[in-house]
Every structure is written in structure tokens, then in C-alpha cells.
Amino acid sequence: xxxxxxxxxxxxxxxxxxxxxxxxxxxxxxxxxxxxxxxxxxxxxxxxxxxxxxxxxxxxxxxxxxxxxxxxxxxxxxxxxxxxxxxxxxxxxxxxxxxxxxxxxxxxxxxxxxxxxxxxxxxxxxxxxxxxxxxxxxxxxxx
Amino acid sequence: xxxxxxxxxxxxxxxxxxxxxxxxxxxxxxxxxxxxxxxxxxxxxxxxxxxxxxxxxxxxxxxxxxxxxxxxxxxxxxxxxxxxxxxxxxxxxxxxxxxxxxxxxxxxxxxxxxxxxxxxxxxxxxxxxxxxxxxxxxxxxxxxxxxxxxxxxxxxxxxxxxxxxxxxxxxxxxxxxxxx
Numbered sequence: 001x002x003x004x005x006x007x008x009x010x011x012x013x014x015x016x017x018x019x020x021x022x023x024x025x026x027x028x029x030x031x032x033x034x035x036x037x038x039x040x041x042x043x044x045x046x047x048x049x050x051x052x053x054x055x056x057x058x059x060x061x062x063x064x065x066x067x068x069x070x071x072x073x074x075x076x077x078x079x080x081x082x083x084x085x086x087x088x089x090x091x092x093x094x095x096x097x098x099x100x101x102x103x104x105x106x107x108x109x110x111x112x113x114x115x116x117x118x119x120x121x122x123x124x125x126x127x128x129x130x131x132x133x134x135x136x137x138x139x140x141x142x143x
Numbered sequence: 144x145x146x147x148x149x150x151x152x153x154x155x156x157x158x159x160x161x162x163x164x165x166x167x168x169x170x171x172x173x174x175x176x177x178x179x180x181x182x183x184x185x186x187x188x189x190x191x192x193x194x195x196x197x198x199x200x201x202x203x204x205x206x207x208x209x210x211x212x213x214x215x216x217x218x219x220x221x222x223x224x225x226x227x228x229x230x231x232x233x234x235x236x237x238x239x240x241x242x243x244x245x246x247x248x249x250x251x252x253x254x255x256x257x258x259x260x261x262x263x264x265x266x267x268x269x270x271x272x273x274x275x276x277x278x279x280x281x282x283x284x285x286x287x288x289x290x291x292x293x294x295x296x297x298x299x300x301x302x303x304x305x306x307x308x309x310x311x312x313x314x315x316x317x318x319x320x321x322x323x
Contacts, residue, residue: 011284013244058208074203075210076284077316100204108200115197 001137004012004067004083006098006128010116011077013037016107017119017127021138039072039077074099088137098131159231163257167288171268180267187269191276192283199281202228214310215239218246218289221278230254233305247294250304261298269293274306286314 005020015033023071040059047059061070070082080095105114106124110122113121133136169190174181202208206224211217218236227233231252238247255271269275275291282289288311295301 074200075208076199076203077286078200087223096204096207108197 001087001139002085003132003135003138004085006132007033007036007077007081009037012116015118017124019125021132029065036081040081060088066087070095072096072099098128101104101131146199158256159254163254166255166273167259174265175270180265184269184272187272189275191273192280194273195225195277195280196284198277202281214243218308222248229303234243244310246308248306248308253297253304256298269296270298278308283314286316287313288314
């Protein structure tokens with residue numbers, strides 16, 4: 001099992017952070033973040049309109065034949081997206097932990113850190129990297 | 144893992160007098176700088192707002208409270224969880240308007256004013272106005288526009304301290320504008 005990559009968006013669609021661990025098709029196009037955010041935005045409204053019953057959490061994840069996308073959104077609109085392979089179970093707790101531990105301390109509690117721009121913090125990147133590498137299903141080999 | 148993180152934040156609880164005194168020093172300095180109570184109130188509200196927009200992230204991360212579905216639920220969370228977490232008090236929620244869009248928080252004790260007596264020449268000063276800004280800023284981040292003000296204040300001779308909150312509207316989320 002493996003973790004491919006991780007995106008963090010703020011409420012306005014700015015990509016606060018992107019990191020990758022095992023991305024096999026490694027090409028980036030200029031509009032990648034915008035397309036990603038647009039897709040998530042559409043899925044959210046699609047899901048809320050199509051659902052025949054009132055939802056508690058809304059959109060949680062989707063999967064294709066090769067990967068699974070996990071989605072977590074806070075009430076303030078911060079969105080954390082993690083792509084993994086298919087064997088990984090629901091990651092809600094883990095994504096909440098990413099929100100509640102590292103990004104929070106670095107951005108929210110650092111008054112010099114604007115909350116609506118891409119994070120430039122080394123500290124944040126390294127903490128996040130360490131955290132992801134300790135996850136039980138993190139293994140680059142197995143991908 | 145999460146339990147460990149919780150322990151970390153709880154152990155950092157500190158003496159609230161330091162907070163109270165710091166706040167007092169802030170108000171004193173603002174009074175010197177502006178010489179006009181209205182302006183001081185405005186500055187306190189503005190600072191509170193800036194604190195609130197950040198504090199909400201801390202609050203959500205720590206409490207794992209989800210999205211509120213109505214204003215009554217919001218009132219409960221503010222009084223029972225948020226005030227408890229940050230000020231160590233639990234205000235009571237009363238005086239609901241018939242439409243359910245307005246309520247009051249009654250504070251039996253206000254930790255900000257532990258050592259304060261308002262001199263006569265500051266009769267318009269809303270000493271704890273920072274709290275209004277904090278509430279407004281935090282709720283704005285969860286898509287609620289709310290009007291917050293002090294309706295009664297023990298510092299000004301009232302029997303209780305009352306914060307009046309009025310729901311104005313839901314802030315709609317918009318798709319960011321594209322380049323073209």
C-alpha cells in the first residue's frame with residue numbers, strides 16, 4: 001500500500017500545500033491545482049444535490065481502477081486531499097490529524113504567516129513528511 | 144496519536160491572570176493612543192476579529208465539532224464548548240427571539256474584568272469589546288455573518304454581563320474566478 005500525494009486547499013481555492021511521495025506519472029501541468037479544486041467543488045455540489053437523504057459528512061472519497069482519493073473538509077472550508085492506492089481504508093481520522101496538528105501550528109499560530117497563500121514553511125513540509133511516513137500503509141516499494 | 148496531541152495542549156494551561164493583565168495593558172494603551180472611547184471600542188473589535196479568524200481553526204482542530212445545522216446548535220457550541228475551552232466559563236444561553244435568529248449569552252463572571260473598575264471619564268468604553276470581534280470573526284469563517292454586541296455590562300452598573308448575538312445571513316461559498 002502506498003500514499004501517492006497530498007493537496008491542501010484553503011476556502012478560496014488557493015493551494016496551500018502540495019507534496020508527493022510515490023507518483024509514477026510525474027508530469028505537472030500549469031492548471032493542475034485549479035482543475036483539482038474545480039473538480040472537488042463540482043463533486044461536492046453534485047453529491048449534495050443528488051443525495052436522496054440529508055447527509056452528515058457529504059463527499060468522502062472516490063476510487064478509480066488504480067487509485068483512491070480521500071477528501072476531508074473542515075467547517076471553515078480547509079480541504080485536505082490524499083491520493084492512495086486502493087487497499088487503504090477510510091482516512092478521515094488521519095486527514096483530521098493532519099489538519100489538527102501540523103498545518104495548524106505552523107500557519108494559524110504564526111502571526112507572520114498569511115493564511116491565504118501557499119505555505120513556504122520548511123518546518124511544515126518536514127513535519128508533514130515525517131507524519132505521512134509513519135502511517136501504517138505508507139510504503140513506496142509496494143506501490 | 145491524537146490522544147497524545149490533546150495531552151500536549153492541555154498541559155499548557157496557564158494562569159488566566161496573565162491573560163487578564165495583558166488584556167488590561169492593551170486596553171490601557173489603546174485609551175492612551177486614541178483618547179476617544181468609541182475609537183478604542185472599534186480597535187478592540189478589529190483585533191478581536193483578527194484573533195477570531197485564526198482561533199476558529201484552533202477550535203475546530205481541538206474540539207472536532209462538526210458543522211452546525213442551526214443557530215441554536217451554534218449557540219450551544221459557543222457557550223458550552225468554546226467559552227469553556229478558552230475562558231474557563233460556561234455562559235448561559237437565553238432570550239431567544241421568536242424567529243430563533245437572536246440570543247443572549249449571560250456571563251456570570253467575565254475573566255477579562257477581574258481587577259477592573261471603569262473611571263467616570265470612560266463611560267462609553269466597552270471594556271471587553273475584543274470578545275465581540277472574536278465571535279464575529281470566528282463565525283464568519285464558518286459562513287455565518289453575525290452581529291455581536293454587549294447589551295449589558297457589570298462594569299457599567301448592570302446586574303449581569305450580556306452579549307447579544309444576532310444572525311444576519313449565511314455567507315455563500317463561491318467558485319473562485321478563473322483567469323479567462
